[in-house]
Amino acid sequence: MRAFSDRFIALVCALGVLAALTTAVRAGPYEDALLRFTADSFDETIEGINAVATSGNALAAQVIGALQEGRLLFSADEKQVFIREASDQLIDAATGRPVVGTAPSDIAPVRLNNRLRRIVEAALGGLTLMAPDAGKRFEAAQAVLKSRDANALKALDQAIPRETDAGVKQALIEARAAVVLYLDNASDADKIGAIAVIRQRGDQEALALLGGLPGNASPAVRKAAADAIASIENSLAFWTALQNAWYGLSLGSVLLLAAIGLAITFGVMGVINMAHGEMVMLGAYTTFVVQQVIRAHNPALFDYSLAIAIPLAFLVAGFVGILIERGIIRFLYGRPLETLLATWGLSLILQQAVRTVFGPTNKDVANPSWMSGSFELGQITITYNRLWIIVFTLVIFAGLLALLRFTRFGLEMRAVTQNRAMAASMGIRTSRIDALTFGLGSGIAGLAGVALSQIDNVSPNLGQGYIIDSFMVVVFGGVGNLWGTLVGAFTLGIANKFLEPYAGAVLGKIAILVLIILFIQKRPRGLFALKGRAVEA
Amino acid sequence: MADLLTRSLDRGALAFLAALAAIGILVPVLNLTVPESSPFYLSSYFVALFGKYLCFALLALSIDLIWGYCGILSLGHGAFFALGGYAMGMYLMRQIGTRGVYAHPVLPDFMVFLNWPELPIYWYGFQHFAYAAFMVLLVPGLLAFVFGWFAFRSRVTGVYLSIITQALTFALMLGFFRNNLGFGGNNGLTDFKDILGFNVQAPGTRAALFAASMLALMLGFVICRIVVSSKFGKVLVAIRDAEARTRFLGYRVEAYKLLVFTLSACMAGVAGALYVPQVGIINPSEFSPGNSIEAVIWVAVGGRGTLTGAVLGAVLVNYGKTYFTSGVLAPYWLFVLGGLFVAVTLLLPRGVVGTIHHHWREWRERRRLAAGVSYAAPRPAE
Numbered sequence: 001m002r003a004f005s006d007r008f009i010a011l012v013c014a015l016g017v018l019a020a021l022t023t024a025v026r027a028g029p030y031e032d033a034l035l036r037f038t039a040d041s042f043d044e045t046i047e048g049i050n051a052v053a054t055s056g057n058a059l060a061a062q063v064i065g066a067l068q069e070g071r072l073l074f075s076a077d078e079k080q081v082f083i084r085e086a087s088d089q090l091i092d093a094a095t096g097r098p099v100v101g102t103a104p105s106d107i108a109p110v111r112l113n114n115r116l117r118r119i120v121e122a123a124l125g126g127l128t129l130m131a132p133d134a135g136k137r138f139e140a141a142q143a144v145l146k147s148r149d150a151n152a153l154k155a156l157d158q159a160i161p162r163e164t165d166a167g168v169k170q171a172l173i174e175a176r177a178a179v180v181l182y183l184d185n186a187s188d189a190d191k192i193g194a195i196a197v198i199r200q201r202g203d204q205e206a207l208a209l210l211g212g213l214p215g216n217a218s219p220a221v222r223k224a225a226a227d228a229i230a231s232i233e234n235s236l237a238f239w240t241a242l243q244n245a246w247y248g249l250s251l252g253s254v255l256l257l258a259a260i261g262l263a264i265t266f267g268v269m270g271v272i273n274m275a276h277g278e279m280v281m282l283g284a285y286t287t288f289v290v291q292q293v294i295r296a297h298n299p300a301l302f303d304y305s306l307a308i309a310i311p312l313a314f315l316v317a318g319f320v321g322i323l324i325e326r327g328i329i330r331f332l333y334g335r336p337l338e339t340l341l342a343t344w345g346l347s348l349i350l351q352q353a354v355r356t357v358f359g360p361t362n363k364d365v366a367n368p369s370w371m372s373g374s375f376e377l378g379q380i381t382i383t384y385n386r387l388w389i390i391v392f393t394l395v396i397f398a399g400l401l402a403l404l405r406f407t408r409f410g411l412e413m414r415a416v417t418q419n420r421a422m423a424a425s426m427g428i429r430t431s432r433i434d435a436l437t438f439g440l441g442s443g444i445a446g447l448a449g450v451a452l453s454q455i456d457n458v459s460p461n462l463g464q465g466y467i468i469d470s471f472m473v474v475v476f477g478g479v480g481n482l483w484g485t486l487v488g489a490f491t492l493g494i495a496n497k498f499l500e501p502y503a504g505a506v507l508g509k510i511a512i513l514v515l516i517i518l519f520i521q522k523r524p525r526g527l528f529a530l531k532g533r534a535v536e537a
Numbered sequence: 538m539a540d541l542l543t544r545s546l547d548r549g550a551l552a553f554l555a556a557l558a559a560i561g562i563l564v565p566v567l568n569l570t571v572p573e574s575s576p577f578y579l580s581s582y583f584v585a586l587f588g589k590y591l592c593f594a595l596l597a598l599s600i601d602l603i604w605g606y607c608g609i610l611s612l613g614h615g616a617f618f619a620l621g622g623y624a625m626g627m628y629l630m631r632q633i634g635t636r637g638v639y640a641h642p643v644l645p646d647f648m649v650f651l652n653w654p655e656l657p658i659y660w661y662g663f664q665h666f667a668y669a670a671f672m673v674l675l676v677p678g679l680l681a682f683v684f685g686w687f688a689f690r691s692r693v694t695g696v697y698l699s700i701i702t703q704a705l706t707f708a709l710m711l712g713f714f715r716n717n718l719g720f721g722g723n724n725g726l727t728d729f730k731d732i733l734g735f736n737v738q739a740p741g742t743r744a745a746l747f748a749a750s751m752l753a754l755m756l757g758f759v760i761c762r763i764v765v766s767s768k769f770g771k772v773l774v775a776i777r778d779a780e781a782r783t784r785f786l787g788y789r790v791e792a793y794k795l796l797v798f799t800l801s802a803c804m805a806g807v808a809g810a811l812y813v814p815q816v817g818i819i820n821p822s823e824f825s826p827g828n829s830i831e832a833v834i835w836v837a838v839g840g841r842g843t844l845t846g847a848v849l850g851a852v853l854v855n856y857g858k859t860y861f862t863s864g865v866l867a868p869y870w871l872f873v874l875g876g877l878f879v880a881v882t883l884l885l886p887r888g889v890v891g892t893i894h895h896h897w898r899e900w901r902e903r904r905r906l907a908a909g910v911s912y913a914a915p916r917p918a919e
Binding site for chain 1: 610612684687688691693695696697699700701703704705707708711712714715826830833834837868869871872874875876877878879881882883886
């Protein structure tokens with residue numbers, strides 16, 4: 001009995017101490033706020049979230065984060081709130097210390113609905129505005145911009161002067177402007193100032209912010225918003241046009257790459273080479289093989305794989321081209337339709353040969369590190385591989401022009417093209433020039449393959465997809481004229497990309513084909529037709 | 538009429554027609570009346586297969602008419618073939634009625650599936666065979682007329698024409714792949730049940746379709762013979778060999794080309810229309826440029842400018858294709874086909890029939906010379 005009473009007294013004392021302790025702890029606003037979570041009512045929970053978020057307690061972010069993930073538990077009987085850790089360990093939300101012993105039996109998660117979830121996100125955004133990680137702060141600013149939660153204003157005002165990172169600071173200022181714009185009790189001057197900030201931002205998000213302005217806004221604010229919207233729409237249209245132009249340039253450079261070799265074989269020599277696409281494919285497979293060898297033997301060289309592949313692809317495709325010219329095409333000069341059929345057959349053979357050797361599936365050709373990634377220019381994203389391909393294309397184009405203009409081979413090539421008989425009587429070995437010219441055109445197709453392997457699937461059908469487009473470019477630009485090919489490729493590329501938003505990718509392509517067919521009616525010899533005697537040859 | 542026929546059908550052509558007619562009668566008879574155990578029995582599979590070849594032969598004939606006799610190399614004739622096929626396919630789709638998966642009385646299955654509220658206007662009338670048959674001729678013919686009118690008027694010739702015909706069929710292929718065009722998109726038209734009230738799967742219908750294909754082929758052959766042996770045909774050959782000179786002589790070259798191109802497209806359309814019920818499906822891949830070029834090689838193998846050669850070439854090459862692609866040799870078919878393209882253009886530019894003709898003529902000439910007749914038959918330009 002005595003033992004019992006001793007224990008009873010001890011227990012009462014302990015409870016007394018505990019009660020004293022807890023009341024002492026519960027004195028602050030944070031602890032009061034926590035209590036609201038135990039009411040199991042959505043309205044109380046909202047109060048709780050806002051109170052916790054503005055309490056400035058170090059545990060606030062942890063509590064709201066736990067709430068968002070459903071890890072915030074409460075016990076209505078004990079009036080206590082807990083955070084469940086990933087390891088299932090319970091932490092007392094009031095003290096931040098692990099709970100020892102058993103948890104209360106009526107423990108249950110604090111419930112959320114969609115309305116609350118938004119509030120939680122906004123509160124979390126406000127809380128992480130001061131996170132040590134700049135990336136986190138930026139994300140928080142974006143979250144506030146989206147939620148426009150008035151509760152975040154205080155946190156923003158605190159965070160903006162402290163912010164050191166310029167990008168994050170800008171994001172914070174924009175977030176604040178968004179909040180102010182939607183605040184009921186902000187002055188018109190503040191709101192117009194906010195509109196100016198958002199106008200500076202000038203993207204779709206800004207447009208949405210300004211467009212969704214509440215109906216009770218004053219006329220001055222509305223007018224400022226309408227002006228800002230008009231201005232943003234203008235600038236957006238400009239950026240969209242620029243983006244399309246960039247995509248068009250990118251597509252144009254791909255078309256040019258594929259067509260430029262054809263401009264030599266078809267344009268200069270008059271040979272219809274339907275196997276041209278397969279030369280491109282051979283170039284792409286050469287890149288694949290080079291990368292495989294490097295991967296197996298010297299992975300350190302991987303970033304230089306393209307530099308190694310470029311001359312190899314030129315040699316492989318050029319060599320195959322010379323073989324084709326010597327083996328087939330030279331017997332068919334003057335019979336263009338037969339050449340077309342024979343080279344088509346050849347393209348089937350080459351495709352099947354590659355399929356037999358490498359298998360029918362797509363091969364994995366990786367981008368070297370300097371070709372992956374992207375950067376932002378204003379509001380458009382520019383990927384490095386597209387940029388490099390444009391540069392590569394222009395370099396090849398310039399090199400080819402120089403070759404034709406300044407070298408002896410170029411001179412002989414032009415001579416043979418313009419007047420074969422005269423060139424032959426001047427001592428030029430025309431058949432050798434024919435073979436070399438065809439080899440050159442094929443070699444350039446091989447180079448195109450190296451570039452295309454970076455952006456397209458490397459499969460036996462790679463070339464087929466480009467052959468019709470390439471012919472269109474050459475025909476459109478005018479046969480026998482490299483500048484025509486350049487202009488043709490970029491015109492088609494850009495026209496295609498500008499049509500796409502209106503007509504969709506497939507219809508855009510069809511429209512382009514129809515336009516070219518109509519164009520050929522008008523100018524059967526292309527944009528830059530050769531004039532004079534050369535036409536008759 | 539009789540005069541026209543006797544003038545255009547020489548002994549060789551008559552013999553060829555007789556052979557076709559014999560096959561056209563014999564194959565269905567051997568399929569339908571001979572018991573399966575008999576060695577003379579021909580399976581329904583064989584009948585459908587050769588029915589398909591006959592459609593290809595008609596397509597080849599239509600290409601030979603413009604390429605062999607007028608020098609127009611169309612790499613898009615598969616488009617006319619497929620358009621004819623689609624017209625027939627639309628008729629066959631309308632015949633399904635409530636037997637489709639969704640049992641909709643009017644809308645084909647794919648339209649129900651895509652939530653189309655009602656039949657598009659261009660599908661109206663296809664429940665009538667006569668209307669569909671008319672469309673089989675009209676649609677390819679009209680397309681060829683419009684396309685040819687633009688192309689020939691601005692004197693697009695040679696390889697340029699070949700490339701834009703290829704672009705034409707490529708554009709059509711992309712278009713037909715789209716679901717919202719209303720032709721079944723990717724899957725095309727299939728699951729046919731009836732044609733003119735007869736079950737398309739039944740052996741009797743298959744035999745009848747075989748005979749109809751043969752009849753169409755013979756008719757096409759006769760029409761081509763009439764065209765090429767007429768004065769009109771002589772002008773076509775003149776255009777093929779020296780277009781500018783023919784124009785200077787006062788002929789309206791583009792009108793001649795346009796007429797023969799349109800006629801050829803109609804023939805290709807009929808071939809496609811007969812092809813569809815025999816294979817049971819038509820989809821956008823029929824428009825692929827590869828198919829059209831393959832059809833050209835049939836003509837090249839048989840010999841262009843011979844008509845009989847086109848028919849033989851189509852049957853031979855397609856038989857080879859079936860033989861190769863159905864066995865262990867399947868991976869090598871493209872080597873064979875590609876090799877055929879190269880070998881025929883390099884070694885056998887006249888094609889099989891053309892080469893035989895050529896040697897036969899030379900042999901006859903030598904004999905005539907040996908017999909002391911100092912008359913050399915005029916050699917047509919190559």
